[in-house]
Amino acid sequence: MTSNIDFSSISRDLQISRECALLGNYDTSLVYFDGVLQKIQIYIKSIHDPSNKERWIDLKNNLLSEFQIIKDISMELGSFKFTNNKNSNDSLNSYNNDQEVWNVTNNIQHMNIRRTTNRTTNKSSSEALPNWATRTPKENQLKSTMAKSKTFAKKVNTRSALPSNSNSSSLSNLSSKKTTKKGNFTTVKSNSQAGHYSNENISSTSKKNKAIEEEEEPEQVLIHGKPPFNPPGYEKEMIELVTKDILQSTPDVKWDDIAGLKEAKQLLEEAVVLPLWMPDYFKGIRRPWKGVLMTGPPGTGKTMLAKALATECETTFFNVTAGMLTSKWRGDSEKIVRLLWDCARYYAPSTIFIDEIDSLCGARGGEHEASRRVKSEILMQMDGVASSVSSEEGEKEPLIMVLGATNFPWEIDEALRRRLEKRVYIPLPDLEARIQLLQINTKSIKLTSDVDLKELATRLDGYSGADITNICRDASMMSMRRRIKGLRPEEIKNIPKDELEAPVTLEDFNIAISKIQRSVSQADIKKFDQWMEEYGAN
Template identity: 60%
Template structure:
């Protein structure tokens, strides 16, 4: 006895496949899927107790039966036309030479001409073959369906698309693979990944949202983080310059985790890697790899690494990686989230993972950043082979940050950056940037303190000259008194403990 469908997903998939096959002109498979979907939906309706739902299900059955009948009629019409054309052009029927012009012959006393076909079929070179033993190329019909003279919107583009079988056809998989790997390789212009029709929307979304060819951040733009810079250069830069050395046990690191308090430069380091190393930069967030549709989350992860391989060498930067790869098995974890995590782990280190290639020109490095390393899944922590702590800046780094932030601001002679750097002990890099910005705006606040908006507009030219005055030491003292550090001591102790337990530098 056949099993009873327990939800609508069972037959929705069959309907989707039926319509896809119809769209690609595979009417035989489409008919099979339609019949299977109708059978499953009919059995599902028998299990419903709600009258309204049962009525709606019966209406769906009627609609599917109408589509099935239409598909069968369309297939029958095509077979009839194909059979008659085959006989005519292989036997030279009607006294006309085989291999004649189809466009001219269709209306030339043809007994099988059907008025319902409102467009002429395109000329197929296969009909010029005079050897019947080799067969004739299949005829591609026009896009109308003989149903009361009405056009079916699903076959409006059949002339253009009917020759391509569904993307999952066995004989088409090799062609797709060649298309992905070899497309545009001969062209000296920028490479362009060409997806399959089913992947087109997903790939376009990924390329639009996360691919950055040049973030334009240099090593000198990142203050401090000397140890992290050296390790990143060892993992990405050196393998490209001396590839013969980085082989076997000395292969480059395939996963690096940057963790530490917020605002310490983790994202800036990732952008500097992409800029200085001339790699394609994939800036990934949780929103890029999630979808409301069943099964698309893991498909997005797979396509992400397909893109990374195509544009290799690549850097896949996953910001706030703990949101994507938190510990599995929690009570509030959704099934879709678990599947996406599993696909990400497989791509990073599976049997057929994307990172198994030792060729530096095809290298893909996963770079993760997080403020909560203790939330990471154990398997992901193992795949991120190097785990680097990015601490709060020391005195020398704080002074360097002040110089970078104030390079376009005129300072009074009494401004001592060493004194300011000492007062900013415990501040993160983003906190120091906020202090510099606030201090630089003090002159504007003094100039407009007692003026209304109307007076500011009238005195704009005078104010412009006043605003050119340099920033004084008191401005920095006032800014520091108003802006406190965003990192607590308890949080720093927690980072130190995790570094002792799981750090790998």
């Protein structure tokens, strides 16, 4: 079921994305980048050969870190907020001359693009990573730019929030702990140093930047009111992988962001919420499900469902791909699984989402030793968790829901299948869901009157949610592409924003639809139907 990947469109979009980033147009850059990552993700899901898959996963991870840098810069720039205080403009002007802290765009414009040699030159074209894939911007340079812009943002925010006649003593009330809350997460941060720096001459920055960075107390994130998880006996790097990369503070997806899939939403909610509400009832034979498997074609919303479940049910969300558990920790792979479950118990109630769970199984004949060990440990943890939750002793046991997702359910062996007791099919969107998808994806853009979403949805029969999102993204960029065609970077930078915001026309959609093919074939759907008939349980 290898997807036909359109390398040239990925290459073009990545190039546009990087150019936009270089020009300081981060929002557009992120939209393109997101599209590229999604296409690559769909392709990865369709690769069977483990070594080829691993190469593409590495590539995706490299691109993800590039994406994250652009996202961070964009967020930092967004945080440069000023009060209405008329002095705030003056403050800003005084910083403008400070090349060290202000030249964000210029620094990025002048960064070089690193080219590394493609080590896969002997591979066939579908196996070898294309040239564009191995280029990444100088991350260090971007990161140092980020550090500067962060420091700058802190100063500007601190300074502009102050009354114009403020002095150090009147700032003592700022030296308290500041607590912000988002979902299950509370951030406690001491800003006691704010007063020290706010009245100083900000243009002599570098020493003070350092001072701020050195003196600042790290943020303490409390999850479910608990301090950071830091068990003895594990390497720091391992703990960081689980608590920073796998544990996702704010999945921030709501049920309403997901088109269709009503039954899946209901089933998942019941599987997690009811045992939380009625722990006494869900004991013995009524114990909660050990795990739920979501299966279906790529790009149908499985990951979104897992994230929404965690958001809506307020459980701590652990988002992991099987590859993350096996690739880096080959020698120690079961240890990372134990740590993951310990962490999930600590922050319970928790949802552990394991994407590409099929890659832990050996049905393809290529099971690595690491995969085998990870799988056995997961099975043991699931058994352990389930038996403790169902304990009759009246103890309140931590609730951990394991959610697996796969595009290859037939690859999952019996042992794992048995633990994933509920098996839910996540299908391609029906007409109603396609209309909703188009509505969700076009809610922030203007459409001309000839665009009829219902008619478009009818034409998009057989397209996945991800395909439809890509079509909307592509269509929404058409007018911008027309406008910048043939222009030089300086000219592009000077185009007024409203000229780039022309409404999207039916013709734009037609062109996008003609370029983006259905990523799922009828034969694939048939395979899922057969598997669900035999093993489905919902």
